[in-house]
Amino acid sequence: MAKIDISIFDEVIDRKNTGSYKWDPYYLKKIFGKKDLLPLWVADMDFRAPQPVINALVERAKHGIFGYTGPDPEKYNNSVINWHKRRYDWLIDEDWIVFSPGIVQACTYLIQRFTKPGDKVIIQEPVYHPFAALIKNNGRRIVSNQLDLVDGHYKMNYEGLEKIVKDSRTKTLILCSPHNPVGRVWTREELIKLGDICLENDVLVISDEIHCDLVYPKYKHTIFASISEELAQHSITCTAGSKTFNLAGFQHSNVIIPNERLRETFKAQMENHALTIPNVFGALALQVAYDEGEEWLNTLMQVLTRNLNFLKDFIKNRVPKVSVIEPEGTYLVWLDFRKYELEPKDLEKKMLEEAKIALDSGYIFGSGGEGFERINIACPLSILKESLERIAKVFAEGNNVQ
Numbered sequence: 001m002a003k004i005d006i007s008i009f010d011e012v013i014d015r016k017n018t019g020s021y022k023w024d025p026y027y028l029k030k031i032f033g034k035k036d037l038l039p040l041w042v043a044d045m046d047f048r049a050p051q052p053v054i055n056a057l058v059e060r061a062k063h064g065i066f067g068y069t070g071p072d073p074e075k076y077n078n079s080v081i082n083w084h085k086r087r088y089d090w091l092i093d094e095d096w097i098v099f100s101p102g103i104v105q106a107c108t109y110l111i112q113r114f115t116k117p118g119d120k121v122i123i124q125e126p127v128y129h130p131f132a133a134l135i136k137n138n139g140r141r142i143v144s145n146q147l148d149l150v151d152g153h154y155k156m157n158y159e160g161l162e163k164i165v166k167d168s169r170t171k172t173l174i175l176c177s178p179h180n181p182v183g184r185v186w187t188r189e190e191l192i193k194l195g196d197i198c199l200e201n202d203v204l205v206i207s208d209e210i211h212c213d214l215v216y217p218k219y220k221h222t223i224f225a226s227i228s229e230e231l232a233q234h235s236i237t238c239t240a241g242s243k244t245f246n247l248a249g250f251q252h253s254n255v256i257i258p259n260e261r262l263r264e265t266f267k268a269q270m271e272n273h274a275l276t277i278p279n280v281f282g283a284l285a286l287q288v289a290y291d292e293g294e295e296w297l298n299t300l301m302q303v304l305t306r307n308l309n310f311l312k313d314f315i316k317n318r319v320p321k322v323s324v325i326e327p328e329g330t331y332l333v334w335l336d337f338r339k340y341e342l343e344p345k346d347l348e349k350k351m352l353e354e355a356k357i358a359l360d361s362g363y364i365f366g367s368g369g370e371g372f373e374r375i376n377i378a379c380p381l382s383i384l385k386e387s388l389e390r391i392a393k394v395f396a397e398g399n400n401v402q
């Protein structure tokens with residue numbers, strides 16, 4: 001595999017006026033009410049995708065015919081199978097792989113199909129906020145089994161879960177693994193404990209593992225369904241290249257369902273919504289990324305580790321009143337501003353109006369998120385430095401906020 005030059009990750013690439021949600025003045029204005037913000041919010045990266053992916057897409061674009069196009073029947077499934085086998089020791093059968101444009105769509109259709117209006121769905125807040133939205137918007141009820149924060153480390157609340165799952169209307173859980181925004185990579189033991197409770201109480205686990213490939217060196221991701229045949233039969237796994245290789249714009253993901261009944265039901269749901277054909281580029285991008293992007297991913301993890309270390313040192317030295325929750329995975333870092341005792345909206349206002357940076361405010365992730373901010377470190381170091389300087393200007397001791 002060709003060595004990747006680490007400096008490519010420090011090139012500042014202008015993303016303005018490319019339709020980028022993160023950078024485009026139009027979207028910043030729409031979402032934050034202001035255009036002049038340094039954006040480190042939504043979970044995509046300011047890095048180009050691996051070069052082999054770009055090359056393959058350019059070649060495909062040159063062909064010029066973009067009619068209805070499915071994944072390459074021989075190569076695509078093999079790429080997906082090999083990736084999960086090589087990295088997670090999880091053996092997937094090709095029939096288990098079902099296409100979904102995005103994982104949020106997949107979760108939406110899964111909730112629609114496997115729960116009834118008025119049923120309750122468990123999430124572990126603070127958590128990726130579209131889960132709560134999709135549950136509510138589909139007339140289901142949210143049951144939040146809030147994570148516990150103990151000595152700077154988040155844990156699942158198993159006692160809370162044991163109580164919740166006794167309710168006959170509460171038979172579905174959306175697992176976020178690794179967990180956005182708190183950055184936990186759940187251990188095998190933690191997942192087994194969760195799995196045991198779910199199995200005993202017949203709770204279906206929708207396991208969103210979109211961040212699974214972005215794990216820091218000391219940690220190891222375990223695919224929930226890979227733990228045992230029983231868990232595989234009682235869960236649905238969502239994976240994609242969108243976070244790993246910065247391919248979110250293609251809207252292409254895989255829903256992997258070993259249980260035949262669950263799979264056929266989900267496939268019927270996708271067919272009912274005519275969501276069976278991917279776009280012409282998405283499958284190709286993922287296939288090439290899985291086959292030829294691993295060295296790029298290894299380099300990316302070095303860059304993210306460097307950025308994370310920089311952020312930790314900076315906060316410790318310059319803004320020690322903020323605590324960094326050490327992420328085990330993901331490029332999203334959860335910062336604890338609670339010592340400032342600001343109302344969530346006031347904290348948000350300070351970020352936008354004084355620091356002039358766009359982060360994700362903790363409160364949007366649900367209960368337990370108040371007083372936190374989520375920063376995205378998947379950017380050139382110069383951008384991260386500038387954003388931290390802006391934070392220090394507003395929040396360092398002796399400045400505006402005490």
Ligand SMILES: Cc1ncc(COP(=O)(O)O)c(C=O)c1O
Nearest residue numbers: 043102103104105128180208210
């Ligand atoms: C946990 C989690 N799930 C899903 C998504 C979005 O996935 P998709 O773009 O495939 O809908 C994100 C994006 O940030 C995420 O963090």
